[in-house]
Amino acid sequence: MNNLAEMAAALKNSTRVALFSHVSPDGDCIGSMLALGIALRTLGKEVYYYNPDPVPHNLAFLPETERISAKLPNPWPEVLLFVDCADLGRVKLKQEDLPASATVLNLDHHISNESFGKINVIDPQASASGEIAFALISELGVELDQAMATNLYTAIVTDTGSFQYSNTTAQTHRLIANLIEKGIDFGNVHHHVFDQKPLAQVKLLQRALASLEILDEGQLAVMTLTLADFKESGAEESLTEGLVNHGRTIAGVEVAALLREIAPAEIRVGLRSNLWLNVNEMASKFGGGGHKRAAGCTLHQPLAEAKKNLIEAIREGLGRGRVG
């Protein structure tokens, strides 16, 4: 029996199941958890949903979100299913917090998953945990309904950036076809997930764009947000997420930087490159890191100085030129 079949058997043999999803919840962990929970409820199981943080506003439309709790289950059910969590820290728990008798199930697509469960189904080839949840629901012998399909669609559309990221596969699209055939309103999903920007975020974007400088023959886009920008637009730092891409997607730009003034000498930097520049190297110089095309660091200098030093480091990287 493979792990997926074992996990399905453990769930079928249970009467109560608690499902867990990670801090700073996203569409994948919430959508996958709820789809699985709804499937288990159709099998007559008593289901408990746990997330340590509030569900983001843009996911509140999902079927069953109102049942998610930030309190741990009491009493604990015999089966605990962790969804999209690479380790227990992602739900702010330690091994000793769990009852020793509980059967821990671990369903995830992160390659870094620590296989902390009694039964682990980890598939790093899956674009989202939603793909694995789909397979588990099928293994449970439950027919998808619209509520499950809407949750799974949301899980996958979130983690693939609407099917544009390289984690998207032919299998992803085939699975989505099956979900659409359940008659879900995927236009409504897109509207909720992607089209509900807080006004403060739009004001912040305007200020970032007003600061835009294009340097080094159009290869480098630099934007800055000052303490005053955050204050006057009423935006939290979390609303800068994705903002650097407005620089990255300008024609001819290879690398974009967004400098955020968190305090007078605390400048957080987001870096993105398009085709060849290794921004992880650049971020490392300032004690940061990340990936080749997306990295970050914090400079403990006044904004003007930090900007000057960062531009110099990027310029050096651009100057070395494209290799290979």
Next chain:
Amino acid sequence: MNNLAEMAAALKNSTRVALFSHVSPDGDCIGSMLALGIALRTLGKEVYYYNPDPVPHNLAFLPETERISAKLPNPWPEVLLFVDCADLGRVKLKQEDLPASATVLNLDHHISNESFGKINVIDPQASASGEIAFALISELGVELDQAMATNLYTAIVTDTGSFQYSNTTAQTHRLIANLIEKGIDFGNVHHHVFDQKPLAQVKLLQRALASLEILDEGQLAVMTLTLADFKESGAEESLTEGLVNHGRTIAGVEVAALLREIAPAEIRVGLRSNLWLNVNEMASKFGGGGHKRAAGCTLHQPLAEAKKNLIEAIREGLGRGRVG
């Protein structure tokens, strides 16, 4: 024999084929035309590509774009294949411009298509002409290669807005799965098609956002672009495409308007709504029109006056409230 089989037979029996795509070309007409042309060339046909306008910069990466010409073929081939064109006006041609002896083939997904061909394959259920081109290539018995698959992927991803518009179907996703299995670099397609914004467009966005007003308890977003904005950002009016959506996607907004000052008393207006407001009605009041969720009109008044009148009309519509 159905129309698709007839069209395939006509192409197989030909030795020279001219393919036509429409003015202001987009990813669907260019990608579908090129995929079909490449398929015909693998069958040994001599192929001529025509488009009256230059290929947009963001589509220049597509295989075979360099072969597209803005000159009519001379001599005319015996078979003329029109792709994604609802009528001959879309290629700036009239019936009498075509040789009487030519076999006119008409492949399209627009419901308004005039069936002007000898053989017409019109499928309004298809998300893009690319879906029909895929079926025709299959009917021709040609195996897809990466060049064809990249063109077809681009056609479909463009017309579906990366699979988010309601024209997307289960069939669309299954077809995309087949294209991805050809090993295409769809990340590269997204980068070229969606991530190559002219700098002037970003500058225009900044100015539009700076003008943003949120009215009527957050339901209405209004932006304006003045003659000075266009001049100082160095942007043509065509770069305002899609810009109104930055207003529409703010949380709580039902309707967004973008007013563009083309001349001192010529104000073009784009209107978009999210869930219920019929903006076609509003645009009609000013002699314009469109669809329920997307419409436009032109007001022959100074900007301030036009804005005041437009807001009044929208306010009246919002005041009547959501029905049904």
